[in-house]
Amino acid sequence: MRYLKRAVQDIKQNRFLSLVTIVTIALSILIVSAFSLFFVNANDLINAWKKGVHIMVYLETGVTETEVSRLQKLLHGMVGVEEVHFISRDEALNKLREQLPHQTFLLDNLKQNPLPDAFEVHLPPATRNWEKIEKLAAQFEKLPEVEEVEYGRGWLGRFAAVFNLFRLAGYALGAMFFMAAVFFVANTIRLVLYSRREEVEIMRLVGAEDRFIKTPFYIESMLQGAVGGIIGLATCSLLFMAVSSHVTPELFGGLYQIRFLPTSMLVAMVLTSIMVGWLGCFASLKQFFK
C-alpha cells in the first residue's frame, strides 16, 4: 500500500512524462488491437465459408439413372462423406435462372442445356480441412462416370494463404510495436530516475534496500501500462462501434456478422501492456543500479 501511494505520488509529480508514456502504450495497443480485430474477423469469416464448403462432382454426359443411383450409394459409403444430393442438369439450370434473375434472356437462347448432372457432396465438420477434402476429391476423380470435381480450393485456398501471410506480418508488426513501447517506457523511466537521482542516492545512503527504491517505479510503470492498454482498447472499441454500424452481414453473403475482440483477448492485451510497463522499467533500473 505504501509503495502504491509512492507510485501514485510519483506519477502526479511527473505528469507530463507519465502522460507521454500512457499515450504511447495506448497508441501501440490501439494499432495492435485494430490488426487483431481484422484477423479475428477474417479468420471467423474463412471458417464460416469453409463450413459451406462442399464438393461438386460433375458427371459425364449420358450417365443413366441406374448408374446415378449406384454412384450415389458409392459416394455415400465413402469415408468422410456425410450427405450426397443429386442435382440433375434441369435442376441446375433452374437454380442458375434464380441466381441470375436479370440475365434469364441469356439462358432462354440456349439450344440445349449445357449443365451436367452433378452430385453435391457434404462433409462432416471434422473432415473440412484441405488435405482431407483433396484426398476425397482425388478418389471421386478416379470414378469413370465423373468428368470433373470442384471444391472451391481455387479461391478460398488462395484467400486463406494470403490471410496467413497477413497474419505473419501482423505478428511481426505486433512484436515491433511491443519492442518500441518497451523502449519508450524504459526511456521515460530513465528520465524520471535521472531527475530523481539525488533522491535515489539519498535513499541508498540512509540504508534503503534496492527493493524499497525500485518497487514504486515498477508499480508506476505497470499502472501506466494498464491505463495505456485500457485507453487503447476503449478507443478501438469506439472506432469499432462507429464502423460496424455500416458493415452488415449481407456484405458477406449473409454468412457472417463482424464482432469485437473476445474477452480473453482483451484481458491478454491489458496484461501485455502491463508487461510492457514492467519490462521497460526493468531495463532502465538494471542500467541505473549497475
Next chain:
Amino acid sequence: MKDGEEKTAIIRMFHVYRHYGAKTAVVDITLDIYKNELLFINGPSGAGKTTLLKLLYLAEPVSDGQILVNGMNLTRIPRKKVPCLRRNFGIVFQDYKLISSKTVYDNVALVLEAAGQKRRLINKKVKNVLRTVGMEQRITALPPTLSGGEQQRVAIARAVVGDPEIILADEPTGSLDAAAADHVIGLLRAYHTRGATVVIATHAEELIRKAGGRVIHLNAGRLVNSDDV
C-alpha cells in the same frame, strides 16, 4: 564513556588506503573507534576527513586494508548487505542531502520507512525527534524554505530517528554561524550522552575545544596524532 569503563571497539581500521588513480586520499590509517565515544576527526580541507567517513559506510570502496564495523568486514561484505550496514549509522552530510520535494516530516520518516517500520510508530518517532531538535513547528515545510541551521537540524533528526549505534557527522557546522554551530554540536553531544558513538569530521578547532572528547588529526590523508581534549 565513563572513566574506568572497559573500551570496546565498535569500528576497527587496519592499514586502510583509498586511492583515486595516482592520488591517495587516505594513507595507511589504523584506528579504533570505541563504543559510546565522542571522536573528532580534525584536519585542513583536503586532509581526507570526508573520505575516511565515506569508507565507513561504503559510499566509497576501500582500496587496501580492512575495516570492521560491529564485526562486519567491509572489504568482504556482499553488495546486497550494504543497506543493512548503513542502517547501523546515522549520517549527517556536509551538504545536508535533504530531498527538496519532500517535507521535513517525509525526509525524516524516510529512514524508518526504508527500515519497514509501521506507520503509527514512524509518526510517533518522527514527531519526537523533531521536537528534540526544535523543528516540530516546521514539520510540513520543504527544505528550500529552511535556513542553513534549520536544514542541519532536520538532517540531524533524520540521522538519529532510527536510534543508530553510530552517528557520523561530516562538517556539521560548516556553513553555520557560531550560535547555530553551538546548537548543532550540543544536539550531537546529547545523543552521545544517550549512548551513541559519535564521530564528527570538522576543521573547527574552537568547537572541538568546547565539546571535549578524543581528537585525531589528519593531514594529506595520514593520521598525524591523537589527543584527548
